[in-house]
Amino acid sequence: MTVKVKEAAARLFRDREANVKLDAFPECLTPVSMAEGYLVQDELIKIYGGKGHEVGGWKVGLASTKMQELVGISHPIEGPILKSFIEANDAEICANDYLTLCVEAEIGLVVGVEIESRREPWNAKSLASRIGSAMVAIEIADDRGSDNAVFKGGGLNIANFVHNVGCVVGTPIQDWLRIDLSKESLNVFLNGRNIGCGIGKQIMGNPMNSAVWLINNLSKRGYNLPPGTVILTGCVTESIWLNKLDKFSVETENLGKVSLQVGG
Numbered sequence: 001m002t003v004k005v006k007e008a009a010a011r012l013f014r015d016r017e018a019n020v021k022l023d024a025f026p027e028c029l030t031p032v033s034m035a036e037g038y039l040v041q042d043e044l045i046k047i048y049g050g051k052g053h054e055v056g057g058w059k060v061g062l063a064s065t066k067m068q069e070l071v072g073i074s075h076p077i078e079g080p081i082l083k084s085f086i087e088a089n090d091a092e093i094c095a096n097d098y099l100t101l102c103v104e105a106e107i108g109l110v111v112g113v114e115i116e117s118r119r120e121p122w123n124a125k126s127l128a129s130r131i132g133s134a135m136v137a138i139e140i141a142d143d144r145g146s147d148n149a150v151f152k153g154g155g156l157n158i159a160n161f162v163h164n165v166g167c168v169v170g171t172p173i174q175d176w177l178r179i180d181l182s183k184e185s186l187n188v189f190l191n192g193r194n195i196g197c198g199i200g201k202q203i204m205g206n207p208m209n210s211a212v213w214l215i216n217n218l219s220k221r222g223y224n225l226p227p228g229t230v231i232l233t234g235c236v237t238e239s240i241w242l243n244k245l246d247k248f249s250v251e252t253e254n255l256g257k258v259s260l261q262v263g264g
Helices: 003-018 034-050 065-071 124-128 152-159 207-220
Strands: 055-061 077-082 086-088 091-094 101-111 131-142 164-169 185-190 193-199 230-235 247-252 257-263
Touching: 003 034, 003 152, 034 055, 034 077, 034 152, 055 164, 055 207, 077 152, 077 164, 077 207, 086 091, 101 164, 101 185, 101 207, 124 207, 131 230, 131 247, 131 257, 164 230, 164 257, 207 230
Parallel strands: 055 230, 086 164, 091 257
Antiparallel strands: 055 077, 101 131, 101 230, 131 164, 185 193, 185 247, 247 257
16 A cells, blocks of 8 residues: 555545545545545545444446446446445435535445355346345435546546445335336436436446446455445436435335435
8 A cells, every 4th residue: 555545545534524625635645547546445445444434335436328428437436335324214414514415316235145255257147146125225425516527537536435425225125126127217306396217227227237347346356245235326317416405305116215305
């Protein structure tokens, strides 16, 4: 581990805790590549772990071509979700805890049997046997004023947990294999008004493909996923920016619904 990686992770931790704008991050500490970004992310995970914040899930960012084109990165990226930031349905969050609060509608999975790091690649069939349930979810993100900017090819975006600051999960569906996730529609509501709809197939053809991509990447990085780990497979619409007193909800046909309220 280089001195730069350690210093970058320490500075990023302080900035995240203090809600410092991301574009104020020192140029000399900014990861110069995605590979270096993942090294900083690994170190930042250790720092949070030392503060009592374990990883409780993982997210796939830029899982749809629409999001990739918006940001200018042609493939998915991944980041951790801290267990202490995973909220149950109908959560209320505080607007003052964020600099630029945004949310995304997603299909989530929960690990039922540990998914170990291994040389043999995982596929949809082998991974499905380790998934215990599926649900609709809301990712909570904060890019801290960067307005979807990409820093040094995305290295800082990756280091910053791909901007994740939590999620809200709906009721887990145990018999999820009966559901064709690629055809599942997610209707998005802001303050009671339907503002859009996304379909599972927008996520790499099927959300399970996104999960397979994630697990194989994490396997290369040496991460195991214990039972209970949440997997967010990617945004099916686009990021929605929220303000104080907004209510955001997502409704589906087979995975139920999930919502959050933004308080003061």
